[in-house]
Amino acid sequence: MTFYDEIAEANADNECRAWVRKLLDAKAQVVAFVDARLDGRGAGEYLGFFKGSFNLSFHIGFGGQRPSALIRFAKPGHTHSAWRAEKVANEVHTIAYLRQHTTIPLPHIHCWGLTEESPEQLGPFILMDFIEGTRLSTFLMQPTEDEEADMVFNPDIDDETLDVIYDQLADYILQISRLEFPLIGAISKNSSGAWAVTERPLTYDTNELVTATGYPADQLPTAPFNTSSDFFHSVARQRLVHLNTQRNLAKDEADVQRRLISRHRFKQLIPKYCIDDTGPFKMFCDDLRPSNMLIDTKSLRITALLDFEFTNSMPTQFVYDPPWWLLLRGPDVWLNDDRMDEFLELYVPRMEQFLRALERAEEKSAAAGVGSPEEQPRLSSRMRDSWNTGRFWFNYAARTCLDMDDVYWHALHDGESTDDGLSLLDEEVRAELERLVPVKMEQRKAYEEELDSRFAEEQSE
Known part of the structure; x- marks a missing residue:
């Protein structure tokens, strides 16, 4: 197991805590900013906050006069400070592209901006609709009274419920797998207004390197x-x-x-x-996992996929991997404790169940005439090949x-x-x-x- 550099991590935490205090002190100004941007006519009110690994969001309501909204700021320290604008811009472009090319449920973005455009110069932000739902990871995890406990997949979740969820996610992943680009990197619209790879890939991995290990940021790639x-x-x-x-x-x-x-x-x-x-290369999100998905627990409908900040056009083979998050946590949790056999025993049945859902999505897509006739072998077969070959x-x-x-x-x-x-x-x-x-x-x-x-x-x- 590789440990974080505790000094680098403490420095990042200190930077983030100082910024969070500044954000909380400016709560009234943030509410007024959102109210003005959305023409709330003074009805804006602070309803609470949501804290993620890389972002902190304020939930703003309008007394029922209009749907509530979320303003999300990239946290300094936990995101390398020099990359906050790059991260936010990448996510905005990715969501815009996905909304244009897929049917994936995504938040509607009202506006976004950089530090100089933000309230009290708090940093790059995204202002989007608030979406109701429970985190899918919360729905799938084994119940516990310990809020600090690690997520453990609930073995009592029945296969019928999982199939309803997997059918939806398989469809979304299949749609994403068909999005292609000629280079590896971040996407945006180029000077002619066409979608293209225009910047280097900013990934979850590179952010972890710099913020958690003391890796020199100037040693990272600068181009696609x-x-x-x-x-x-x-x-x-x-x-x-x-x-x-x-x-x-x-x-x-x-x-x-x-x-x-x-x-x-x-x-x-x-x-x-x-x-x-x-x-050609394909769109891939490093951080696509159940903790970044929302579900209506009554209907089992996925209401949103969130957090596309570390999404890029990437090597095609990444898209051909079966999802690493089917047990809610990555395989490293088991490998760190030399429990590979236990991981395989738990993971393989979930993987096979997901691949059957993907096969159903592929059949439905083919019947509807969606996708290319040359789309062979199918994504489900490619995922099995990735697993069987060790790729x-x-x-x-x-x-x-x-x-x-x-x-x-x-x-x-x-x-x-x-x-x-x-x-x-x-x-x-x-x-x-x-x-x-x-x-x-x-x-x-x-x-x-x-x-x-x-x-x-x-x-x-």
């Missing part, structure tokens, strides 16, 4: 990619920079070796697992910087070497290991001393 292999080689470079820069990443010499091997092996595995190298795990490692080492050793290491993987590496990499071990040990020592010093200062305050 032409091929999937270029993208994966960029990821491989990021993983090695990460190994060199996160001070508390490795706990001892064996851990340094383990992580160095997995990261170099990831690069070596690119030719084996990279498919459809030159595209699912390669893709998951590419998207999760903090879990890639566990993913490699549990799912991608082929066991052909007799020396814990060292024989799979060349002499140059082995020499790199000799150089890296003392560097990482010195980094960890300095990190722990700084952490202890900060803790002592906090205790004395």
